[in-house]
Amino acid sequence: MNHIEEKTAKPWHSSTIEDTLEKLQVRPESGLSDSDVKNRLLKFGKNELIEAKQKTIWSILWAQLTDTMVVILIIAAVISLLIGDLKDFIAILAIVFINAIIGLVQEYRAEQALAALKEMATPIVKVRRNGELQEINSIDLVPGDIFILETGAIIPADGRLVEDVNLRVEEASLTGESVPVEKDKDHLSEEQAPVGDRSNMVYMGTVITYGRGTAVVTATGMETELGKIAEMIQDVGDEQTPLQKRMDRMGKTLAWISLVIVGVVFGLGLLRGEDPAEMFLTSIAIAVAAIPEGLPAVVAIALD
Known part of the structure; x- marks a missing residue:
């Protein structure tokens, strides 16, 4: 659970679009400002999977x-x-x-x-910032960014859907389910719902197989579901x-x-x-x- 979500009683997949945008302090039509992005980068860090120091x-x-x-x-x-x-x-x-x-x-x-998990990240992503559509390096995404979802794209961070049109996502990297999942921005999942049942969410490393939409970033880097898997892989040798x-x-x-x-x-x-x-x-x-x-x-x- 990331630092923003810790302040709330509900996880993102149980929150309405309006509540989510309010918690993340962003308007979907304009996105974050440059100063917002700068402050959040300092607070949350880069959107990347961090490798622990490799053993010799x-x-x-x-x-x-x-x-x-x-x-x-x-x-x-x-x-x-x-x-x-x-x-x-x-x-x-x-x-x-x-x-x-x-x-x-x-x-x-x-x-x-x-290394295979890190390859699942997409290098370039379309976001809405300062009221304009921009292409940025996905490593610079921060919680609250409004990003664009297009068919064939690899999702660059965890996010709550804001808009969707016939959106389907293949989530095998997280759930093992090879059949694409149909997404619904208006669906509210139970708080304890597993990742595969959160149809109003999209997750880093998963692939859009059909449709389009927009989402607001809720977690980046090691705070994403993919990041948690990466952390478990790195910890498995120490425990x-x-x-x-x-x-x-x-x-x-x-x-x-x-x-x-x-x-x-x-x-x-x-x-x-x-x-x-x-x-x-x-x-x-x-x-x-x-x-x-x-x-x-x-x-x-x-x-x-």
Whole structure:
């Protein structure tokens, strides 16, 4: 919900045209003035999808290699090498490598998805400002701008319809529905209505398949519905899934279990009078064998 809408009790799709224009302080026949645009650009910023700082390959690799389960595997690999078990050493390192590659691929796909969303924005848009029809860069749109809707155009921002003539919009980028939606400026949707049911609204990145009309901008940039999707895509790599959280807990549990195994086996060996060095290597080997080496890679593939 953008900053203007926060001041009101009703969302845009539940507000009449008159109420919407009053809230946005604009007249549809004249549009915003240059001073209005300047002030709103300062307040709301540019109409663009902002990319979070891209992660470097090294930072992604570091995140993969510092995962609890992976750290345990690396320790197990080093121990395997020290005790002369070259086969296990190579196998465990291979699993760690595969897991890291899968993580890199997942991050790359997330970045590509965001790039695809940015391509949905149209570069030029017709607006009514200072009582005149102008063509401007869509990045300069602000809430309250009156913009023109024409067949074939990609909608440059979220907006409330002011005029419509047989208007139909394809909203698959937001709702997944491939059939164009018929729009109606006079329809008032329920406050909790999903995007696909808001027939008096148009949204950034959707395509006009038929008809024409005008709309008033209600949200720009990251405040649009498309912007919220872009934000979710960028956040998905930073937040662990429930399965990953369980994996992290399991990794810590396995670390403690491994330490207990080492201690118990080593202690029993000493009580039986076994050689300390040999018992230490034996207990380490048993602990390493108890670790499910392939689990991180399997989980990464499942989440891919």
